[in-house]
Amino acid sequence: MAREKTLEELKRLARFKAQAKVLLAYCFLSAGALAMIAPFFWMVTTSLKEPGSIFSYQRPWWQDWIPTQFVWQNYVKAWVAVPFARFYLNSLFVSTCVTAGQVTTSALAAYAFARLEFPARDKIFFGYLATMMVPGAVTMIPVFILLRYLGWIDTYKAVILPGIFTAYGTFLLRQFFLTLPKDLEDAAKIDGCSYFGIFWRIILPLSKPALATLTTFTFMGSWLNFMWPLIVLNTHNLFTLPVGLSYFQSLHNTDWALLMAGSLMMILPILIVFLINQRYFVEGIKLTGIKG
């Protein structure tokens, strides 16, 4: 005969169910985390193995994950096999220029769109917006021809300049500027502050989160950009890291220990930047709702 459950029993059941749910969530999340990390772990392990003994049927399986001896020499070999240091500097230079250029010109334009009155303002802004949906593939070919005509192919200019001017940065910052209160600016205007003064002393200091987001996304995008530098660069000494790494792969196609050492050297700086700035990534995604 079924008897009524006492209140005490119901409470215990509810607590048990809640705990089971938490446990289940943790199991699921941990399995996911393991799947995310395992390939990276494999990468590190491979990079430390003796080249040519990446795999052997004679070894117990766990030695595929944890090598018995660590061959740090692989990193040195990879570093000197191609001009890695040069690739680093190239990438650093290109990404810094693109980021500085984009943040500067976008902020200036965004201020004009957000705060100043001038004829055809909204029409020009709509033109900016409209180009945001144009795929990069459409402009790629004419820009290449233009740069070729200017004789800039195979120079840093060809990599940097087209990356600087995006409607996206202007749009992002304009939206942010519009949310700032106007009182401060009005007060500054009465005190005789110029437009540039307002921009420099009021708008920019208040917009640090948006500027940090744009800086992070632009730098990352430029650092990882592969296709455009591949198209416009031919000289090895000008290669950015991704193109250089691809070139490295074409030279040492099956030298896995070296390839993984090289790949890790490319990933490491991004990883450090991400771990320091990860707050801005999350905020940035929520701020824009647009993929970076």
Added chain:
Amino acid sequence: METQTVKKPFLKNSTKETLTAFGFLLPNFIGFLLFTSLPVLASLVLSFVRWDLFTPPQFAGLDNFIQLFRDPLFWKYCWNTVYLMATIPLSMAGSLMLALALNQKLKGIVFFRTVYFLPTICSGVAIYMLWRLLYNADFGLFNLTIAKIGEIFHLPLKGPNWLTDEEWAKPALIIMSVWQTVGGYNMVLYLAALQGVPRDLYEAAEIDGANSWQKFWKVTWPQISPTTFFIATMSIIGGFQAGFDPAFIMTGGGPNGSTTTLIYYLFNNAFQWNQMGYAAAIAWFLFLIIFLLTLVKWRSFGRAVYYY
């Protein structure tokens, strides 16, 4: 009687503001004209000419587009591009499940979120090289694992030649993309959407005796549908332009063109075979599709604007 003389400024205030505004706008605007808006027009013109960059361009009328529609390779690569978008529903389902688990107010969320974000952050050439190794037929992680499972259960299991088998190359790229995107931007967007669902809806559902499954399908799913729709359209728009980097590094577009996408075909036409006009026609075909998708997105968001 005293007449007040007001000192007239050298320029009218509104003129001054206009000039200032143009000053602010100019650096960006010149670059925008040079590298975005004029190239869009130029590529339209290019799509009507035949040009190898070395001999003078020749007007070709609609020839490029006619050739495009008769080009069996073009349609094959269209199919490849669409096939690879199988990533999108798989990755979105995974993102949502991870977001649901993360939304339980557990300890260590920041840790998990950081770990899931790693593949997105480290994307690019290095990761594609890593996956080329993981897919290696003889000693890649996948086939080693499959062989190990076979050993344990005494089954004659043998993994496929992932990247060199026409049947398996596309699924291999899809698995990799899911791994890459599942914990990234989409998961963060889903998490934000889940946190925005009003609590009282759940409480009302609980009073009505709904179980977790019903609560998900009757409350959560409809409430986050704008996010789902947003992610889906953005991913499809991105999907049409995707596929160059991984294919270039991992398969070179092969085997037998099975991983060549539209953007890869465009790259080959423009920068390997110097067929600028034909490449521009491919670009405009892409543009047309993306334009239509964007219209769909705008229309739907006009209606669903309440949610945002």
